[in-house]
Amino acid sequence: MSAIDLPYQIEPHPVTGVTSGKLGIWLFLASEVMLFGSLFSSYVLLRVGSGMEFWPSGVEAGLNVPIGTFNTMVLIGSSVTMVMSWASLKMNKLGAFKGYFATTIFLGALFLVVKAFEYSDKFSHGVFPWVGWPEAGDPSTFYALYFTLTGLHALHVLLGILPNLWLLVFGVAMWETDRERFTGRIEIAGLYWHFVDLVWIFLFPVLYLL
Amino acid sequence: MDAAEVKAHVRVYVLVFSALAVLTIVTVAISYIHLPTPSAIAVAMAVALVKAGLVAAFFMHLASERHIIHWVLILCLAFFAFVMFLPLGTNLGIEPLWPLSR
Numbered sequence: 001m002s003a004i005d006l007p008y009q010i011e012p013h014p015v016t017g018v019t020s021g022k023l024g025i026w027l028f029l030a031s032e033v034m035l036f037g038s039l040f041s042s043y044v045l046l047r048v049g050s051g052m053e054f055w056p057s058g059v060e061a062g063l064n065v066p067i068g069t070f071n072t073m074v075l076i077g078s079s080v081t082m083v084m085s086w087a088s089l090k091m092n093k094l095g096a097f098k099g100y101f102a103t104t105i106f107l108g109a110l111f112l113v114v115k116a117f118e119y120s121d122k123f124s125h126g127v128f129p130w131v132g133w134p135e136a137g138d139p140s141t142f143y144a145l146y147f148t149l150t151g152l153h154a155l156h157v158l159l160g161i162l163p164n165l166w167l168l169v170f171g172v173a174m175w176e177t178d179r180e181r182f183t184g185r186i187e188i189a190g191l192y193w194h195f196v197d198l199v200w201i202f203l204f205p206v207l208y209l210l
Numbered sequence: 211m212d213a214a215e216v217k218a219h220v221r222v223y224v225l226v227f228s229a230l231a232v233l234t235i236v237t238v239a240i241s242y243i244h245l246p247t248p249s250a251i252a253v254a255m256a257v258a259l260v261k262a263g264l265v266a267a268f269f270m271h272l273a274s275e276r277h278i279i280h281w282v283l284i285l286c287l288a289f290f291a292f293v294m295f296l297p298l299g300t301n302l303g304i305e306p307l308w309p310l311s312r
Binding site for chain 1: 216227290
């Protein structure tokens with residue numbers, strides 16, 4: 001072991017039973033739950049405080065449900081390709097890994113492109129976080145939450161795509177030198193990506209459908 | 211998880227994906243029924259919880275994960291539940307613990 005090697009990257013720690021990387025990503029995801037939890041809590045506070053009759057549904061506020069549904073399918077699809085890319089490595093199929101992983105990155109990018117179109121449509125109608133949809137009951141509060149929640153989520157998607165791209169282009173060289181460690185890295189990248197999908201599973205009905 | 215176990219899991223991943231896609235369509239279809247808001251919220255959150263459970267259990271492998279990860283999440287979810295229910299207190303007529311004026 002060289003001076004810069006961290007212990008328990010491949011073999012599980014004798015006390016925790018998991019690798020340091022896996023415990024680390026789960027602790028990070030726990031903090032992410034609280035980050036999004038505080039924003040969901042703000043949503044509940046503002047919605048309950050405004051009175052049900054003053055809160056527009058996503059459709060009333062001008063959101064496009066079919067586009068939101070399409071993006072949900074895109075993100076769910078990216079989650080299954082991500083887990084399949086990890087499974088391919090476990091089965092020693094590097095070619096299949098590259099295909100699934102590249103598809104995951106493509107679907108993540110597609111999600112962001114669709115989101116960008118949604119944002120530009122809102123901006124072109126004069127809808128901003130501080131303005132809102134003119135015909136809705138309490139639009140500025142709704143859109144302040146919409147842009148904050150979806151913006152933070154989109155940032156998480158982008159921050160998932162970038163390391164995934166690095167792993168696909170450069171990090172994959174580790175497959176030749178240390179297969180187990182590379183597989184572990186993909187598993188950790190996958191846990192983050194599934195969490196991003198999981199957040200959207202709640203954001204979609206809360207913002208678009210209710 | 212060894213290669214043979216992973217191979218057996220691949221079919222499960224495809225089934226979970228199908229279930230997630232169907233549940234997404236179900237959520238959208240229910241929204242077109244125009245249920246009363248409290249019922250709509252309850253149904254949508256119930257479906258979302260099932261979907262989240264599928265992702266966590268199978269894609270994130272929580273179903274077969276070590277207990278220390280479960281305990282980290284249980285602690286986290288306890289705080290999450292507290293944060294989520296805190297705003298509801300503002301609507302229940304509960305007296306503030308620290309009144310602004312004496």
